[in-house]
Amino acid sequence: MGNEILGLITGTNKFKASESIKNGRFHSTDSSRRNGGICQRVKGIALNLGNENVGIVVFGSDTAIKEGDLVKRTGSIVDVPMGKAMLGHVVDALGVPIDGKGALSDHERIRVKVKAPGIIERKSVHEPMQTGLKAVDSLVPIGRGQRELIIGDRQTGKTAIAIDTILNQKQMNSRGTNEKANALEYSILVAATASDPAPLKFLAPYSGCAMGEYFRDNGMHALIIYDDLSKQAVAYRQMSLLLRRPPGREAFPRDVFYLHSRLLERAAKRSDQIGAGSSTTLPVIETQAGDVSAYIPTNVISITDGQICLETEIFYRGIRPAINVGLSVSRVGSAAQLKAMKQVCGSSKLELAQYREVAAFAQFGSDLDAATQALLNRGASLTEVPKQPQYEPLPIEKQIVVIYAAVNGFCDRMPLDRISQYEKGILSTINPNYKNPS
Numbered sequence: 001m002g003n004e005i006l007g008l009i010t011g012t013n014k015f016k017a018s019e020s021i022k023n024g025r026f027h028s029t030d031s032s033r034r035n036g037g038i039c040q041r042v043k044g045i046a047l048n049l050g051n052e053n054v055g056i057v058v059f060g061s062d063t064a065i066k067e068g069d070l071v072k073r074t075g076s077i078v079d080v081p082m083g084k085a086m087l088g089h090v091v092d093a094l095g096v097p098i099d100g101k102g103a104l105s106d107h108e109r110i111r112v113k114v115k116a117p118g119i120i121e122r123k124s125v126h127e128p129m130q131t132g133l134k135a136v137d138s139l140v141p142i143g144r145g146q147r148e149l150i151i152g153d154r155q156t157g158k159t160a161i162a163i164d165t166i167l168n169q170k171q172m173n174s175r176g177t178n179e180k181a182n183a184l185e186y187s188i189l190v191a192a193t194a195s196d197p198a199p200l201k202f203l204a205p206y207s208g209c210a211m212g213e214y215f216r217d218n219g220m221h222a223l224i225i226y227d228d229l230s231k232q233a234v235a236y237r238q239m240s241l242l243l244r245r246p247p248g249r250e251a252f253p254r255d256v257f258y259l260h261s262r263l264l265e266r267a268a269k270r271s272d273q274i275g276a277g278s279s280t281t282l283p284v285i286e287t288q289a290g291d292v293s294a295y296i297p298t299n300v301i302s303i304t305d306g307q308i309c310l311e312t313e314i315f316y317r318g319i320r321p322a323i324n325v326g327l328s329v330s331r332v333g334s335a336a337q338l339k340a341m342k343q344v345c346g347s348s349k350l351e352l353a354q355y356r357e358v359a360a361f362a363q364f365g366s367d368l369d370a371a372t373q374a375l376l377n378r379g380a381s382l383t384e385v386p387k388q389p390q391y392e393p394l395p396i397e398k399q400i401v402v403i404y405a406a407v408n409g410f411c412d413r414m415p416l417d418r419i420s421q422y423e424k425g426i427l428s429t430i431n432p433n434y435k436n437p438s
Contacts, residue, residue: 043094045078045199048243055243057199059094080207081107082214090189093204095211098191110214112206116265123271125305125332128341129223129280132168132393133161135321135386138345138403139352140308140328143336144221144278145269149300151285151292152310157321158284160390161308162225165282168393169223188212194231201235209266212279216268219275224267228284229260233296250295257299264303306330319387325352338396344404348382351407355379374412381411384419398427 042064048055058065080095085107090099097104125143142148150158166183188211192204205226212222226232233256240253248254260283267281283304285297290311292301301307306329315322334342358375362368368376385406388394394402402423405411411419 045203047239048245057239057243058197059199059203060197077111077113078203079109079111080210082110082211083107086188086211088185088187090184090191091207093190093192093196093200093207095207108214110210112203112210113262114210114213114266116262117268117270121268121270121274123269123276125269125336127269127278128336128338128396129221130168130396131161131165132395133164133321133386134388134394134399134403135323135325136161136308137337137396137399138341138386139325139349140306140323140330141332141334141337141341142280142282142330143269143332144280145267146306146330146332146336147264147267147281147283147304148330149283149285149304149307150310151287151297151301151307152322153287153290153312156310156312156315157390158286158310159227161310161321162227162282162284164388164391164393165223166225167391198235198238202232202239205229205232205263209263209279209281213266216270216277216279217275219277221277222279224279224281226263226281226283228286229263229300230284230286230296233259252295256296257303260296260300261303264300305332319383320390321386321388323386325349326356338400340400341396341403344400344407348403348407351375351378352382355382377412378409380416381406381414381419384416385411385423387420398430401426401430 042058042060042062044056044058046054046056056071078094081091081104083106085105086095089097089101089104091097095104122145125145127144128137129142129144129146131137131142136142140148150161152158163183166187170183170186188208190204190208190211192201208226209224212224215222233252236256236259237247237252241247241251245253248256264281264283267279269278270276281304283300285300287294287297292298292309307327309324309327310322311324312322314324330336354375355378358372359379362372362376385402405422405426411422414422
C-alpha cells in the first residue's frame with residue numbers, strides 16, 4: 001500500500017488505520033476526497049499513536065471529511081516557512097499568508113517543534129531588551145534571551161505592554177526617531193483567532209517560535225510574544241478530551257506543563273561562538289479575578305524568569321501600565337540593565353515598598369511627622385512618574401533623566417497633576433543627537 005492508509009472516522013477527528021505508526025514523533029497527515037470532481041484536502045497531525053489506531057486532529061473543518069476517505073502519510077514532521085521574506089506578513093498557524101499580499105517569495109522551511117538549545121550553546125542573559133516603558137525598564141528589567149511573563153485579569157493592559165514593546169524595537173532598529181511606527185514591516189504576525197479550530201490555536205505558538213528562531217540562529221535578536229497561552233492550554237484540553245486522553249486537574253491533560261515548558265525553554269541567548277543571537281519571550285496569561293494560584297498561571301510562573309503582574313484595582317486608579325511593583329519581579333534583575341539606569345533607580349523599589357506600607361496606616365490619621373510626610377510625598381511622585389500613555393514608548397536615555405529627577409526629590413513638593421507637564425518640559429530640552437565639541 002506504500003504511504004496510503006485507509007482511514008475510518010470513529011469520532012470527530014479520529015481515524016482507524018490499517019497501518020501502525022511505530023515512532024512517537026508528530027507526523028502530518030493529508031486526507032483527500034473527490035466531491036463533484038473537486039479534490040478537497042485537509043491536513044492533520046497524528047497525536048495518538050497506537051498499534052492499530054492513530055488519533056489525528058485536523059487543521060481545518062471536519063465537515064470536509066467523510067467515512068471511507070483516503071488518508072496519506074506525508075512522511076514529514078509539521079513544518080512552517082521561515083526567513084526574512086516572512087517579515088511584514090500575517091500568516092496562519094501553518095505559515096500560509098492570510099493578509100492578501102500574495103505568496104511568500106523566497107523562504108526555507110523549519111519544523112515547528114525542535115529541541116531547545118543546550119547549556120553549552122547558551123550564554124547568561126546580560127543585554128537589556130528595552131520595552132520603552134518606565135515602569136518595566138526601571139523596576140522589572142528584561143534581558144535578551146529572558147522569559148518574562150505578563151499576567152493579569154482581562155482588560156488590565158497585558159496586550160498594551162506587548163504592543164508598546166514591539167513599537168520600541170522600531171525606534172531601536174531604525175536610524176530616524178520621528179518615523180511613522182509601522183511595526184508590521186519588521187514583525188511576523190501568526191494569527192489563530194477564536195473562530196479557528198483548536199489544533200491551529202494549539203500549533204500557533206510553536207509556529208511563531210520556529211519563525212523567530214531563524215533570526216536568533218543567524219546572529220540577530222528576536223522578540224516573541226504569545227498572546228495568550230491560556231487560550232492555547234484550553235485548545236489543548238479540548239483536543240485531549242476528544243482524543244480520549246485521561247483528564248487531570250481542571251480537566252487539563254497531565255502533560256499540559258510540558259506543553260508550555262518545551263515552548264518557553266526555547267528562549268535563549270546564544271554564545272558568542274555561534275552568533276550571539278537571542279530570542280526573548282513574553283508569554284501572556286489571563287487570570288480570573290486575580291487568582292494567580294490557578295493551574296495554568298502557576299505552571300507558567302514556575303517556568304519563566306519572572307513576571308509582570310497587572311491588577312484591575314491599579315488600572316481603575318488611573319495608573320497605567322497597571323503594574324503591581326510588589327508582586328512583579330525579574331529574576332535576571334540588574335544584570336540586564338544599563339549601568340546608568342541601575343544607578344538611578346537603585347533605591348526606588350525600596351522607597352515604593354516603604355510608601356505602600358506607610359500609606360496604609362496614614363489614611364487612619366493626619367498627625368504625621370516630617371519624615372513620614374516626606375516618605376509619602378516621595379512615594380506619591382514615584383508612583384506618578386511611571387505613568388505612560390499607550391503607543392508612546394520612551395527611549396532609555398530619556399527614561400533615565402525622568403527617573404533621576406523623581407528619585408532625587410525634584411518632584412516631591414510638586415502637585416501630582418503637574419508631574420507629567422514637568423516631565424514633558426524636561427524631555428523637550430534633551431537633544432539625543434548632541435555631540436560634545438571637545
